[in-house]
Amino acid sequence: MPSMRGFVVAVAAGLGLLLGGCTIVPLEDDRQERRRSTGDTVTPALRDVERFWTAQFGQISGGEKFTPVRGGYFPYTEADPPPACGGQEFEYQPNAFYCPPDDFIAWDAQQLIPQLEDDYGPLLVGVVMAHEYGHAIQARIGAGNEPTVVLEQQADCYAGAWMAEVLAGRSTAFKDITAAQLDDAVAGVLTLRDQPGTPALAEGAHGNAFDRIRALQDGVEEGVTTCAGYNRRNLPVTEVPFTSLEDAQTGGNLAYDQALSLLADDAQSYWQRVYPRLAGAQWADLPVQPFRAGSPPECARPDASAEGRAFYCPDGDFVAFDSTELGPALHQRIGDFALGMLMGDLFARAAQDRRGEPTRTEQGQLTVDCLAGSWTNDLLTRDRDSRVSLSPGDLDEAVQALLAFGRAGEGEGPTAFDRIAAYREGTLKGLAACTG
Ligand SMILES: [Zn+2]
Known part of the structure; x- marks a missing residue:
């Protein structure tokens, strides 16, 4: 044939x-x-x-x-x-x-x-x-x-x-x-x-x-x-195995609320662990505020993601996201780790801002994406018995989420194409790759 x-x-x-x-x-x-x-x-x-x-x-x-x-x-x-x-x-x-x-x-x-x-x-x-x-x-x-x-x-x-x-x-x-x-x-x-x-x-x-x-x-x-020069020995292939039978049956996807709280908790503990290395200071717990679509909490100068439907608020030092439309849409249409990409983005935005680095410039945005990837790297490389680990398809969900909410606007900011490259750098190489 x-x-x-x-x-x-x-x-x-x-x-x-x-x-x-x-x-x-x-x-x-x-x-x-x-x-x-x-x-x-x-x-x-x-x-x-x-x-x-x-x-x-x-x-x-x-x-x-x-x-x-x-x-x-x-x-x-x-x-x-x-x-x-x-x-x-x-x-x-x-x-x-x-x-x-x-x-x-x-x-x-x-x-x-x-x-x-x-x-x-x-x-x-x-x-x-x-x-x-x-x-x-x-x-x-x-x-x-x-x-x-x-x-x-x-x-x-x-x-x-x-x-x-x-x-x-x-x-x-x-x-x-x-x-x-x-x-x-x-x-x-x-x-x-x-x-x-x-x-x-x-x-x-x-x-x-x-x-x-x-x-x-x-x-x-x-x-x-x-x-x-590609061949079977030098081609990096990031297939992630299913870790359990239950995982295989659910396609590795968690229910919306469960996924959100697990991911937010995990991002919190990741930044507690690594932020001192990055900034030489302790990580203060970052409040996460879900809001109803169209009714965001007050914030003077939101550092926006997802076309303003999610943001880090520098003045109030909290992150917030539309939990009735954006969150469920990401979860249903792409998968649970699309929420991981959103959380990763918001926490990375906060980390950048707290250590006094820009997030709204093109390079600042790419650093945010790399830092979000560094958390994915941690999820990929940690012990399989931990509460959250990645399943096959999660990396694809992250990339799809970036394409869904990280698209280039009219002539401003980096393209999703570049943002995916920065995210991948952090995902494959970890935190050190983002601060070079
Ligand atoms: Zn082909």
Whole structure:
């Protein structure tokens, strides 16, 4: 059986629903209209990816010249299928894939691509094509016998390397990408999930969102040589095992009130432990005030998070958050550790402010995110018998929460893309990484 590596949409992960007002659109309506509207996105994107590889391929091929896919490009619909791949007849799925035996790329022009473009913007369509092209690159340089998770993250990394061109203004397909458009594309990547390549490698095949975003950012920051160097030994994979049967049955999610109080208590004791190291002073208990949506407690100069629905109040020295809309929405739509991200953010904001460091500048915000990550690091590395530990998917929930409430506004503050990178730094390396 030929291996087809492709994207399928995890429709349930509607994180855009939370604050961005974006919805997963029903698939049936105005297909003709949609098909027309996206025919113009994919072709220039693929040309640009080809241009990118024409320039870059030599770096990872020992100087060998790049050849574009031989088999061509195939938009398909239910009525108009792509060619067979390695002799295997096509069965319609909303997907995009690279076919190694016949060296072609195909995508669903009926549902998947129009839907992604509608929901997350054209840049995501470019990222999907660059990812699939990444698999064509693997076929060209010989990716060895690496597990699927490595190949998928390497394709994400290659897509990131191409994205760096876009961000640098060198793309022929995408111009003047704004911070908000970048964050939309990253949010879109989180809704895409790869089909496991082969059953033998199905376990952990696609990598979690936390790792996938890391791979994408690796590509943006380090370029194709770093991506080409990925292998099963050097790829950091942050899978967290389920710790108990009960955990596995509940998906590792706690009820809202229970999650909130456990997380707030844990954040409190974490900062009691580490704050003296950070600031040379004791941590005073930080009051946490839940409030009804629309009725925040008085505060002269709130240091806001989540579009003002949560904040640290420097004058009163307390944190407060909307506990009737924001909190439940994070918990239900993303999961319990989305609340952990919110608590982590608020406590880190307080820690920064108490030690006299900024939180409202771009660098200040990134330090807050790193400090929030340092608490996640503590949760990840502590003894498994403790009251709170992380379960699989928690890191993804944190990243989704950051994307939901940490999006770039109109031309101010860092992007969620950068905030995720700062959070990851703290998560992987701990407190010392945030104060350097
Ligand atoms: Zn893939």
